[in-house]
Amino acid sequence: MRSAASITPDWLFQVLGVERPDEGGIVELHGTPFVMRGGLLRAERYAHAQSAQGQTAETFGFKWGRRETFESQASRARMRKWLVERYGDVARATWWREYAEPPLVLDAGCGAALSALELLGPIVPRIRYVGVDISSAVDVAAARFAERGLPGAFLQADITEPPFASGSINVIFSEGVLHHTDSTGTALKRLADLLPPGGRFLFYVYRRKGPIREFTDDYVRERIGALDPENAWRAIMPITRLGKALGELDCELDVEEPIELLGIPAGRISVQRFFYWHVLKAFYRPDLTVEEMNHINYDWFAPANAHRQSPEEVRRWCEEAGLELERESIQPAGITIVARKREPRPL
Secondary structure, three states: OOOHHHOOOHHHHHHHOOOOOOOOOEEEEOOEEEEEEOOEEEEOOOOOOOOHHHHHHHHHHHHHHOHHHOOOHHHHHHHHHHHHHHHOOHHHOHHHHHOOOOOEEEEEOOOOOHHHHHHHHHHHHHOEEEEEEOOOHHHHHHHHHHHOOOOOEEEEOOOOOOOOOOOOOOEEEEEOOHHHOOOHHHHHHHHHOOOOOOOEEEEEEEEOOOHHHHHHHHHHHHHHOOOOHHHHHHHHHHHHHHHHHHHHHOOEEEEOOOEHHHOEOOEEEEHHHHHHHHOOOOOOOOOOOHHHHHHHHHHHHOOOOOOOEOHHHHHHHHHHOOEEEEEEEEOOOEEEEEEEEOOOOOO
């Protein structure tokens, strides 16, 4: 008997417009062959392992496979708080009433579905959730849904080649994923095409930092890029321990005036946070284990594709994709958007 995690619901095949294939069977979706393997449809054409996208997929498959580094109550509570701070309480948003029941929701780059379960958890039973990821993390996401007795459908595919018809998705959620493709702007526009007028796109992308932080981030990323995921995880661990040591100093410094040349604002800030924001990402939270903090640092440093962008770039891409901003949260770490697809403008 197949486990719940391996069963793809019938409604997904109705959405895709194909018959359910047997295990090992192949169907073609928008020109891409998909094979049914382990109860999930998987694109047969993946990014080449030596490409930036291939390396990024391998990195995230490894990271999300280490469930002990993000499953604790403290890790999930931290994620939930951060998501609601940026997106608002999406599960209670009144705009869900605009869609016929049950709305079709695409989690583009679902990973282990950590963000989706924390932000959308209460309404998952009332939506048609589809998690798509290029990496093996999609199996972890399916398992986590099954363990909670929650409905969901999962596909292993590249989000820049989505196997859905234009205008077929009501809501797209993409938390920290678009910048891990070959082109953030291209990924955003391709996904936005899946929305009909009135559809919504919720996403978060990295924001460009000051020059020292940008240099050191890229330097570390380049140095570990040739390592396999296990060795990259180990190589980052000393950075994580440094962040912990800085955090445990529990002291502040006073930047008396802004250092505009380096993008450093004036004000009091903890030594750890000053180092974190302006020198090198070395995450610290006292309620997390070193392994959990390393998970967060690894997420930043390990992927070859990790583009950073400005708010102006993101706004321009949204305009070009026909998206009207309803909520914009700009933080030092990144840019969070809730946008609505507008009606096509008359020619």
